[in-house]
Amino acid sequence: MRNAFPNLFSPLKLGNYVLKNRIMNTGHAAHYQQGDGTPSDAYAWYVRERAKGGAGIIVAGHTVPVYDGQLSLSLTNYSDKQSAQFKKMADAAHEFDTPILAQLGHRGRRLMDSGAYHGRAIVAPSPVPTPDFSVPMVMPHRLTIPEIESIVDSFGSATRRLRECGYDGIELAVGMDYLIPNFLHSNGNRRDDKYGGATMLERMTFLREVLGAIRNEMGRECLVGIRMYDDLADFSLQLPEFVELAKILEKEKLVDYFNMWHAITSIPKQGRAHWPSYYFEPGAFVHLPAAIKAAVDLPVVGAGRMDSPGIAEQTLASGKADIIGMAKTLIADPHFPNKAKAGRVEDIRQCIGCTQACVGHVDIGLGVGCIYNPVTGREEVWGEMESAAVPKKVVIIGGGPAGMEAARVAAERGHKVTLIDRGTRLGGQVNLVMKTPKRDSFEEIILWFERQLPKLGVEIRLKTEATVDSVLAENADEIIVATGSTAYMLELDGVDGPNVFTARAVMEGKAKLGNRVVLFDAVGRGEGATVADYIADQGHQVNIVTGLEKLAPDMPSPTRHHLLEKLMGNPAVTITPYTAIFEITEREVEAYNVVTWEPTTIEDVDSVVISAGGIADETLIEPLRNAHPSVRVIGDCFQPRDIELSITDGHKVGREI
Template sequence: RINGNDYIENGWELKDTLRLAPLLEKAGAVYLHISGGVYGSTELTIPSMYTPQGCFIHLAEAVKQVVDIPVITVGRIKDPVHADSIIKEGKADMVALGRSFLADPEYPNKAKAGMLSNIRPCVGCCLGCIHAVLAKEPGSCVVNPDVGREYKLAEETAVTETFKVLVAGAGPSGLAAARMFALEGHEVMVCEKADSTGGLLALAATAPGRGELGDILRFFNEELDRLAVPVRFNTPLSKELLDEFRPDQVILATGSMPDMPVIKGLFKTKMDLITSVDVFNEADTPGKKVIVLGGGMTGLITADTLAEKGCEVVVLNRRKSFAEEMSSNDRYYLRERLKKGNVTLYKKVSVTSFSDDGVAFTSNGENVTLSGYDTVVISEKHQPVREAKTLEKKSDAHFHIIGDAKTPRHLMYCISEAEEAGRAG
C-alpha cells in the first residue's frame, strides 16, 4: 500500500508514485493499493463528510495506466453503485472499504443481494472511529453502536415478551428506538408533532458540506417502512393518543431547543435576535453583518452557513476551544472552510454587554468593541424538551426519556441510547 500523494509540502507526489509503481511491479508486487495523505497533510488520510466521495480515485486511476497488476482504490467510497462504477469504468480493479464496514458489517452481503436501502450508511463524521482511537478510547461508530461490543450482544437472549410501544418524536433518537423495538418484535407506533422526520439533525444536514447526515435519517425512514412501523405526523403526544393506542411503554424522544442566555443588553438591542434553528429552517432572514454567540459545533456550522450566503460573521466563543464535540478530522475541514469565508473567530470571550448594533467583550484578556451589526444568532446551549412527561400521571404506560430530551448531546449518544432502550424492551 502506497500513497499516490502525501498532500504536504516537499512530500511524495503522484509523479513519484508513477515512477515507483512499475518498479514495484517488476520486483514482484502482485497488486498496488493507492491511498493519500499523512498526519498533518492538507488532505487527511481519513477524510470527513466535507470531502467528495471517492476522493483518492484519481490517484489509483493514474497508477493503473502504468502497471498491469491489479490496482486498489480507497477513500470515502460508501455507495455500492459508486463502487461498481469505479471498476466498470476501469479506474481501479478493486475497491477497499473501511468505515462503511463499521457502519454495517453486512454491507457486502446486502449489496450482493441487491438490498442497497438496507445498508446502514457511514456519514463521514469520524467521531466514533478514528477520533476515538486517536483519543486512546475504544473505537466505535456513531451510526452503529454495536461496534466494539459484539461479543456482549452475542450473549443476549431472544425477547420472550412483547409490548406496545409508542415513540414520541421522529428525530434520530426516536427513529432509532422505533426501529430497534420493531426488530425485537414489539408493536410500535411513532408520533411526531412536525410534518416530517429528522428533527434538528434534518436541519443540520442542510448546512454546507453536511448533507450526508441525512443519509442515516433516510436509512431509519426506510427501515420503518420495511418493518411496517406507522408514523403519525402533525401529532404531538396527548392523552387522547395514549387512550387510543394504550401503550405499555412510551419513549420520549422529543429533542431539545436553543437556550437563551441572560447577558446584559441582549434583549434590549435593536439587532434582530434569532437562533441557529431559525437560520437552518429559514424562519428568519439574517442581515449582512451577523454576530454568532457560541463556538461549539452548531455555532461554527451556523457561521459557515451564513458566510456562504454572503454574510460577514463574527463568532463569539465563551469556551477556550472551538467545536470540541466534533472529531478532529471533521473539525479540520470546517475550520478550513471558515478561513476562506468572511468569518472572524474569538475565543475565551467574556461578554460585557450588547449595544443597539454591536457588542463589547474581552477575548484572551483584550477588550474588543464591535458595532454596525444587524443580527445576533444564539447558538450555545440547548435545553431538553420533555413537557410531555407530565402525561405519565394520566397513563398506565411506563415513560422513558432518551436522546436530547434527556440531555442534549451529539448523535453518537442519541443513537446508542435509543438502541439500548429498544433492546431492553
C-alpha cells in the same frame, strides 16, 4: 437485482489466494488497542463483524513491530506475549473464511502530537526533523547500521509471530512520512553508506531488506502487499515516485499487490484528505489506483469514499482498480457486502462522510464508531439482535434520532410500535443539520429510517401533537419519550432584544438577520461554526466569537479543517477566540477576554446569534410517569447531546424492552 454488481462480486486471484469478491476492508486506525498497542478483545469482535458481513479480505490496522511507547497510537507486535490477542483477530476473520493481513510499518521520525513521546524513540535515517510545523518539531536520532539491522529483524520477528497466529499475509505501509519513506526520499535520507544514495533505487536497500525479512517468514504461499501513500508534500514521496517504485517492486517480484492511498494525517490540509469527509465527492480518488494500475500488472487496490456499490462497480468496470478498499464504508455498515450482493441496496447504511464518530472518536482517544450505527464498537454485546421474550405494545413520542432508532430496534425484536411526531417529517434536528453547507448527506440518516421503519411494521403518525391523555389512550405496555430539546438562550443582558436569535431559529427560518452579525458559540461543537458558514453563504458579514481557545474544537478534525479553511478564506468572516460576551445592546456587543478579563466593545452590530445547544423538553415526562408504570426517557429530552449519542440511547432502550 441479482448480479447487479458483477465486477464487485467476481472472484479474484491474489497471490495463492482466491478472493470471493473485490471488497477489501483496508487497514485503518480502529483504535481498539490497549495502552501498549496490544489489541483488545473488542478489536477481534470488530474484525469478526466485518468478516461476517462479507468482506473479501481484511487488513488489520497499522501495526508497529517495536515497542511504541506507553500510549501507542498504533497496534504493536513486539512480543510473543501479545500473540494470544492477535490470534483472536485472525480466528475471528477465519470463522467466515475471510483472509486477514496485518499492516506493518514503523513511524520513524513522524509525530502526531507531543503525546507521541511517552517512551517512543524518535528515529530517522538522518538527523532531519519533519518540516511539518503543525506538530511539535523533534530532532530524531540518527540510526546506526546495527540499529537499522535490528529494525529489519523486528519486522521479521513480528511477521513470524503473526504467521504463527494464523495471519494470511502482511501489508507493508510505505508513506505518511514514516520510516520507510524517510529512507526512500532524499530529504530524510542523507546517508553515504549502503542505506543512502543519490537515487531512490539506491535508497531502496532498507525497503528491500524489510520485504525480504517479511517474505522469508511468510513464505511464498502467503500474501505480501504494499500500501503506498502519496504524501502530498515535497519532503516525502508523491504519486509519480510511487509509480516508479511499483514498477521496481513488480519487476523484482517482491509483492503480490499494490494499495494506493494518500496524505499525511498530522497536516491539517492533507489529513482531511486521508479521512475524506462530505467535502469530497464519492469516488473522488480513483486517480490514485488508476496511476499505479497503468504501470503494473499486479492487482491494485483503490479506496476513498467508495460509499455505494454503484461507485465501486463503476471503478472496477472502468479498469481503474482491481480491488475496492473500504474503511469508513464498513464502519457505517459492516454488512454492506452481503446486502449489496443480495440486491438489498436500500438496506445499506451509507456512510455520510461526517467523520463524527470514526475519526472524531480517534481524535479523543476512543475506538471508532458510527454516527448512526451504534453497534460499531459494541459488536460483542450488540452484534446479535434477540427477539423479545414477550411482544409488547410500544408508543414512542418523538421521531428524532433517538425515537427512530428505538422504534427500529423494538420493532425488529417483535414489538408492535407506534411512533408519534408533531413534525411533517421524521428526523428531528437532522432536518436542520442537513441545511447547513456541504451537509446535505445527513439526510441519508432520515432516508434510511424512512426505508426501514415501514418494513418493520412501525406505525408512523406525523403532524400529531402528543398529549398525556392521547398517549395514555393508546394503552401501551411501554412508553418512550424522545421529545428532544428546545434551543437554549444564554442568560445574558440583552438577549431578549429583537435583534437576538438562537442558531436553531436561524436554521428554522425564524430569524431576520441584518448585514453585520455576531455569532457567539458557547458549545464548541458543530452547530456554531456550521450555522456561521450558512449565514456567511447568505451574504452576511459574520464575526464568530467564542470563549474557547479555538473554534469548534469538538468537531472531528477532517470536517473542521475543511470548514475552517472556508471560513478563514472568506473576507466577510472574522473568528475571535478567547472572547466571551456579557451584554447585547441595539447596536453593540460587550465582550471580554476570558484570559485577561480585558473588556472590549464590538460595534455596528445588526444581529446576534447565540449557539448554546438545547435544553431538554421535559413537558410530558413527569405527567406520564405519574400515570403509567413504564416510561423511559431518551435522547435530548434526557440530556441534549448529539445525533450519535441520541441514536445510541434509542438502540439501548429498544433492546431493553
